Amino acid sequence: MARIESSMQITTVDQENNLFRIVDVVPNNIVELVKTTDWLSLKWRRQEGQENWLRRRIDESDIPWIEQWHEHFRSIWKDIEVQLGIPLCDYIGTAFWIDEPGFACSLHTDGELPGSLHLTWQGPGTTFYWYKDPSTVRYVVPEQINAGYIMINREDPEGYRKLMWHGMLQEVPANTYRLTTYTWVLPK
Secondary structure, three states: OOOOOOOOEEEEOOOOOOEEEEEOOOOHHHHHHHHHOOHHHOOEEEOOOOOOOOEEEEOHHHOOOHHHHHHHHHHHHHHHHHHHOOOEOOOOOEEEEEEOOOOOEEEEOOOOOOEEEEEEEEOOOOEEEOOOOOOOEEEEOOOOOOEEEEEEOOOOOOOOOOOOEEEEOOOOOOOOOEEEEEEEOOEO
16 A cells, blocks of 8 residues: 555644644545534434444445545554654554534543543534543644644553543534534554
């Protein structure tokens, strides 16, 4: 497979080295496909484990350009690994999420989920907190197309896992939706 040039940039957001800002992940031709897709007409189901949330997981088979997405991610996965400085398992896929009007996500941690790459396409980004307290803002993911965060949630050598509190506390407004992509990241 030919290597696709990427202007992607990954930077750590603070000294903890477990939360990273990522920008310019996919090339302009894929950005345009994301922006021009009629997301509300595609087949969907509730996300597993989040069945009571106002979140739709788009049926991947209904996205006509999904193979371009996967091919691009497979081509940049090594770059992600190098920029993070963390060995990763192979790319395993991406979920496309539509958060419906009224959707909000309270402060939570992802437990032992090893990692994720969450991009914003429409609507607000996620906010990270130092503690389970909304006054302790750690990092606000900007509302920016083709950008988001990578979270690495693993134990340190002593077996301690830092809690990474995050959420989206303001509801998605009426007559709109939030579109994000969620890619699983598994450190080796």
